[in-house]
Amino acid sequence: MAENFRTFVIGASSGGYRALKKILCDIPTGLNAAFLVVLHSAFNSTNSYASILKKNVDLTVVDAENGMQIEVDTIYFAKPDHHLFISNNKILLSKGPRENLFRPSIDVLFRSAAVAYQNRCIGILLTGRLNDGTNGLDAIQKCGGLTVIENPETAEFSGMPLFAHKTIAIDYVVNPENMAEVIRKIVKEEFPEDKNVPINIVRENDIAMRIKSQISLQDKLGKKVAMSCATYGGPLWKMKNSNPVRYRCHVGHAFTQEALLKSQDASLEEALWVSIRTLEEKKTLLNNMIIEYENKGMKTLAESYNNKIEEVSEHINSIKSALQLND
Template sequence: MPEKIEGISSRNRCIIVVGASAGGVEALKRLATCLPPDLAAAVFVVLHVGQTSYLPEILDRAGPLRAIKAKSGEQFERGRIYVASPGFHLLLHHDHMLLRRGPRENLARPAIDPLFRSAACSYGARVIGVLLSGSLSDGTSGLRAIKAVGGVTVIQDPQDAAVPDMVRSAQRHVEIDHLVPIAGMGDLLARLASEPAGETLPVPPGVRLEAAVAAQEHSAMSNEDRLGELSLFVCPECHGPLWEIEDGDMLRYRCHTGHAFTSDAMLEAQSAETDQILWS
């Protein structure tokens, strides 16, 4: 039986969070195939999906690790893959998982950044963040959060990705520790999970606040909670005011109800809204 995370006495990197979008099903299947059966970590997966997803069954058949749908409030074990459900953000809170219908981020729920931030808040340097094939730039801010607390960042080689936009965004804005094709990722993750983690650094206040928004611990963000300056734009989702967030050299936006966008996701949302208006 897999050993429960709380039973691990060492400070090894026992949490692996994985994000993917367009082209991600094939990338995740290949990753599941190359993960070892004795992996000393729990794996959590977010893929941008519609209303229905068969990803747990697909990954369960693809490799040696058991892959199941994540359940809210359930403790997790190493040696298993937990997959986010359609319509819910997958979050980590100490020794268990949470599924929350928090505000959509980068036009998605589940989204990658909320999982990555929650892992950074709860597990610090014990986290390995992995970003695979996908469009736009979800995952970049979450990888920055993992790096900020001392975790390890891994991205798929853009030359190996069916849709390289997400990993190229991470390359531009995050200090990446490992850039590898999927074929080499299984061995890399097994080695990283067997090594002691470094020192966990303090969680930046903005990361903690955004994690709380995804978990619905903040129903609305007040002026005291704002993460940046008021923007000229309005939220494409709820038409409320947007705050402009400088996340390193990356520009992001978040409204008072919590909807969040990177600049390219914002452009995508505005283009879709313009098309709807024109058709109407």
């Protein structure tokens, strides 16, 4: 691999496969560049996007495997339920904690590529909801690389590229049909100016890759806040110098504010469902006790449990109302 090669890292979510197909089919060989892709998918997905796309793409398309050497003219797709890292020009896969509710996470790939390749790295963020990828683009920019987003006005789902556009100064805003042309343009240009890699980006990348202990680094990276991780339940740290605002727990889960709110909603809903189930079981037990006491002629005691059933029913109805459920 020549010294002047580029690494393009691409992230997409909802609607991403269609955008990727449009872009990758137009990229020619011979650009002295490698391409690594994270496309959000279900953890148990059996789709191999590499096997589907390789029929229509001139470049070599493969599913990323741990330890693979990164080669030019090759597209590497992240495996479902595995983070994709770059280190020493090799691919590393991990089932570490989710970031922004996803594994693989776009931020994880972008951040590791920023540290590994600095001004030889180009981040491309495509269609999707929420805001995974923005912090990764910010890391690429701070390490000297270039940032590209799909035009939010024409993206199938504008959430991810629009959030990035409003958060950082993007270098290129491009429609998918013009993306290959911009890629060819970039590889012909001089490299951007060299920058020192910020130590906080290196440290956070080490945490995600499990090279360094989370507990020993959290205080260096952020300030502990009075909130808990919606996934793990432990304390959260608000990251310093993070764009956008983000939180991490010492286990390694990471969230933007929007992702944390969504995770809290999911945890709260799960807790409410557990409460309903427990109360329904309690109601059944009370009914059985009432029948038993009535059969024994203990009507006063049975009546006292009838009152408790009314209380339990009120609690159940209140929780169902909070969940906006119908009977």
